[in-house]
Amino acid sequence: MNAHQRRLLMGKAEVIKTWLMGALIVVATFAAYIPAMRAGFVYDDGPLLTDNPFIKAPDGLYRFWFTTEPPDYFPMTWTLLWLEWRLWGMHPAGYHVVNILLHAVGAVLIWRVLERLHIPAAWVAAMIFAVHPVNVQSVAWITERKNVLAMVFYALTLLWYVRFQSDRRWRWYALSIGAFLLALLAKTAVVMTPFVLLLCGWWLRGRVSRRDVLESVPFFILGATFSLVGVWFQYNRVIGSDYHMVRDDSFLSRLAGAGWAVWFYLYKAFLPYKLSFVYPRWSIDPSRPLSYVPGLVLVGVFAVLWWYRAGWARPGLFALGYYVLMLFPVLGFFNISYMRYSLVADHWQYFSIIGVATFVAGVFGYAHRRWSTGRRGLPVVMAAVVCLLSVLTWRQARLYKDENTLWRDALAKTPNSLLVHWSMGNLLFKEGKHAEAVAHYTEALRIRPDDAEVRCTLANALAEQGKTDQAISEYQEALRIKPDFAEAYVNLGSVLASQGRTDEAIAYYQEALRIKPDLAEAHVNLGNAWVARGE
Numbered sequence: 001m002n003a004h005q006r007r008l009l010m011g012k013a014e015v016i017k018t019w020l021m022g023a024l025i026v027v028a029t030f031a032a033y034i035p036a037m038r039a040g041f042v043y044d045d046g047p048l049l050t051d052n053p054f055i056k057a058p059d060g061l062y063r064f065w066f067t068t069e070p071p072d073y074f075p076m077t078w079t080l081l082w083l084e085w086r087l088w089g090m091h092p093a094g095y096h097v098v099n100i101l102l103h104a105v106g107a108v109l110i111w112r113v114l115e116r117l118h119i120p121a122a123w124v125a126a127m128i129f130a131v132h133p134v135n136v137q138s139v140a141w142i143t144e145r146k147n148v149l150a151m152v153f154y155a156l157t158l159l160w161y162v163r164f165q166s167d168r169r170w171r172w173y174a175l176s177i178g179a180f181l182l183a184l185l186a187k188t189a190v191v192m193t194p195f196v197l198l199l200c201g202w203w204l205r206g207r208v209s210r211r212d213v214l215e216s217v218p219f220f221i222l223g224a225t226f227s228l229v230g231v232w233f234q235y236n237r238v239i240g241s242d243y244h245m246v247r248d249d250s251f252l253s254r255l256a257g258a259g260w261a262v263w264f265y266l267y268k269a270f271l272p273y274k275l276s277f278v279y280p281r282w283s284i285d286p287s288r289p290l291s292y293v294p295g296l297v298l299v300g301v302f303a304v305l306w307w308y309r310a311g312w313a314r315p316g317l318f319a320l321g322y323y324v325l326m327l328f329p330v331l332g333f334f335n336i337s338y339m340r341y342s343l344v345a346d347h348w349q350y351f352s353i354i355g356v357a358t359f360v361a362g363v364f365g366y367a368h369r370r371w372s373t374g375r376r377g378l379p380v381v382m383a384a385v386v387c388l389l390s391v392l393t394w395r396q397a398r399l400y401k402d403e404n405t406l407w408r409d410a411l412a413k414t415p416n417s418l419l420v421h422w423s424m425g426n427l428l429f430k431e432g433k434h435a436e437a438v439a440h441y442t443e444a445l446r447i448r449p450d451d452a453e454v455r456c457t458l459a460n461a462l463a464e465q466g467k468t469d470q471a472i473s474e475y476q477e478a479l480r481i482k483p484d485f486a487e488a489y490v491n492l493g494s495v496l497a498s499q500g501r502t503d504e505a506i507a508y509y510q511e512a513l514r515i516k517p518d519l520a521e522a523h524v525n526l527g528n529a530w531v532a533r534g535e
Contacts, residue, residue: 021123022108028386029104029130032393036100036140039400040092043277043423048143049095054078055085072233076153076185077146095142102148103139104130109155110354116162117203119358121365124382128357133272133392135353137346140400146187147350153183154190154351161197165204177218184222188230189351192325194219199325203318231334238337246335252286257343258331259295260284262324265349269356272389275396276413277406278420279342298324315362323355341419360385403427418447422454429461437461452482456491463495471495486516494525502532 041050054060054070055078063069064078080098088094111126119125129135138147156179164172183190194216201212247254260282268275284291305317330336330348338345364382399409407427410420425440441458445451459474475492479485493508509526512519 022111025108025111025123025126025130026101026104028127028390029107030100032131032390033100033103033136033139033397035394035397036096036136036400037093039096039140039397040402042141042400042403042406043143045092045142049081049085050090055082068233068237071237072146073229074146074185074187076182077149077187080149081143081145092142095145096140099139099142099145099148102145102152103135106148106151106155109152109159113155113158113162114358116159116166117200119362119365120369121361121382122358124364124386125354125357125361127386128361128389129354131386131390131393132269132353132357133275133389133396134268134346135350136275136393136396136400137277138350140397141347144347144350147189147347150183150186150190151351153179153186154193157183157190157193158196158200162200162204165201173215177222180219181222184226188226189329189348191223191227191230192328194223195325196322199318199321203314234334234336246337246340247332249284250286253284253291254332256286256291256295257282257284258333259292259298261331261344262298262327263294264344265327265352266323266356268346269349269353270360272392274413275346277399277410278414278417279344280414280416281339281342281418315359315366319355319359319362321355322358323352326352326355341417416447418444418451418454421447422451422457425454425457425461429457429464434461434464438465450481452478452485452488455481456485456488459488459495460491463491468495468499484515486512486519486522489515490519490522490525493522493529497525497529497532502529505529506533 048071049055054063057063060082061079064082065075070078081095084095084098107126107130110129111123114122114125138144157176160172160176160179164170164176180190180193183193197216197219198208198212202208249257264279302317302320305313305320307313309317327349330345332339332343361382368379399406403423404427407420407423410417411424414420421440421444425437425444428434428437428440438458438461441454441461444454445458448454455474455478459471459478462468462474463471472492472495475488475495478488479492482488489508489512493505493512496502496508497505506526506529509522509529512522513526516522
């Protein structure tokens with residue numbers, strides 16, 4: 001066999017090895033997420049998927065792409081769910097399998113990115129990302145499709161950009177820009193990607209050149225554009241008049257909270273203990289100096305890493321810098337509707353946790369190369385870590401079996417959560433257990449008395465129990481808190497109509513339609529009220 005043939009043979013062997021290693025990531029991902037394949041619809045899978053009129057509408061694709069009717073501008077994600085609805089309908093298994101597959105593909109692509117960045121133990125880092133239990137919320141929750149879909153395009157953005165940096169072929173640059181656009185159309189959480197590209201350039205060459213900055217300009221333009229689009233949809237379509245219910249605290253409070261959030265996420269990434277669907281909502285007092293300690297410690301860590309960036313601190317600065325960059329959009333400087341219930345969430349560190357996985361695997365890889373030549377101690381330790389994470393992911397994925405399982409686990413871990421008690425109340429209300437539902441709604445209002453929507457659901461449960469006077473009082477209080485609450489006007493009108501107070505009911509239905517002209521229930525009830533009056 002001549003030298004050329006040997007090179008060809010070695011090349012084929014390398015390709016086979018690469019495919020096998022990638023396949024192993026996929027197999028490990030599916031194995032860890034087997035319980036998720038048997039999971040159901042939970043939380044907002046109803047309003048965003050199974051009960052979403054745009055998903056079911058023949059012109060849904062047009063409305064997702066070219067109107068502001070949907071709650072968020074994630075047209076790539078909505079398009080995939082629109083297509084899948086026609087395949088799976090009300091069968092959740094299909095959606096779950098697609099989520100797991102996208103997550104696995106994203107993990108494989110991250111491996112290839114880390115390889116091109118010359119990260120030690122890149123494959124191990126990708127495997128850690130694939131089976132880390134913090135990611136269960138993004139993978140096992142169907143409507144977090146936006147995370148796993150955006151991850152695929154985000155990883156392609158990095159892969160093609162780094163490839164362009166190495167061979168200067170402009171087709172990779174164009175593909176990278178295209179992939180970034182698709183990632184933004186799947187979820188705008190990837191808006192920090194331009195900074196990550198500059199960070200990758202610094203990692204590869206030890207500096208950020210003028211050329212790097214110029215080549216990142218199209219990415220910054222796309223990121224800035226979609227940031228504005230995302231903020232508009234959050235503030236106008238999702239939050240709306242409930243702005244004060246999400247966050248109305250000062251900038252100093254948010255600044256202090258950002259420091260808390262980074263350390264919370266790092267804690268859950270390194271020690272994924274007692275992961276919960278929702279965490280307690282912190283109360284941060286900006287007048288207390290201790291509130292700023294976590295943030296100041298973080299700044300101090302960055303300062304030390306920067307000072308020693310030319311030596312031992314370089315990998316740590318790269319990993320932590322990436323981690324905080326990708327967390328920035330969810331650190332609380334901008335309002336996100338979910339912050340009404342908690343300032344942190346597992347699915348918000350889906351993109352950033354790659355930094356932790358890279359750092360851990362890189363440390364083990366470096367140690368193995370330096371001190372474990374001819375020994376198997378460190379590979380065994382890493383295999384044990386991956387297996388442990390897989391077991392934790394399996395256990396966490398089982399919680400998504402159904403709403404009852406999910407919320408009872410959350411109640412045990414986070415008993416002082418508005419969202420948990422409200423969701424438990426809704427679950428019990430659907431089961432006809434109105435007295436138990438009232439108890440949870442009451443507890444939710446103890447946590448947050450000024451929540452109009454919880455008061456409205458409490459009133460609904462009281463009405464079902466025949467406690468109409470109490471129900472009317474709660475509806476009126478909900479409307480005092482939120483005067484433009486159309487659904488509360490309709491429900492109050494229904495209770496009044498049941499008491500024969502038709503004229504009052506008509507007035508409330510009309511007010512509901514003034515606020516929300518396309519509210520079907522208000523039209524139906526108003527029509528029934530006119531019939532009751534003989535008109």
